[in-house]
Amino acid sequence: MTHPLPALDCQTCGACCASFRVDFSITESEAEGGSVPRGLAEPLTASTCRLRGTDHSPPRCAALTGRIGEQVACAIYRWRPSPCHEFEAGSDACLRARRRHGIDAPDRP
Ligand code: SF4
Numbered sequence: 001m002t003h004p005l006p007a008l009d010c011q012t013c014g015a016c017c018a019s020f021r022v023d024f025s026i027t028e029s030e031a032e033g034g035s036v037p038r039g040l041a042e043p044l045t046a047s048t049c050r051l052r053g054t055d056h057s058p059p060r061c062a063a064l065t066g067r068i069g070e071q072v073a074c075a076i077y078r079w080r081p082s083p084c085h086e087f088e089a090g091s092d093a094c095l096r097a098r099r100r101h102g103i104d105a106p107d108r109p
């Protein structure tokens, strides 16, 4: 019988915010009437934006504060774009990001 993974604590992680490019519709940017602050939404194409810093090498969203794997916060949590809302703790991508940053997932009980 398998058990679900224990809940992952995102506030002591932050790995996903420093692993992937984060693109979203330009309509989510403040400039187009959305919520993502101007300084963080970099125009990418006529219809999309990218979170500043997520295409750097190594990537790190400019809205992420704190130390990855210790204590982090999203400076625009209420205004973050939909990919951030939709990213699931415990998903394959989450576990991949954690491994990339040397943060182990808790063992199954
Ligand atoms: S990598 Fe997973 S556990 Fe870490 S902050 Fe992102 S969603 Fe949360």
Ligand code: SF4
Pocket (backbone or CB within 6 Å): 016, 017, 022, 051, 061, 062, 063, 064, 065, 073, 074, 075, 076, 077, 080, 081, 084
């Ligand atoms: S906006 Fe916030 S939740 Fe989204 S990648 Fe940046 S720091 Fe992470």
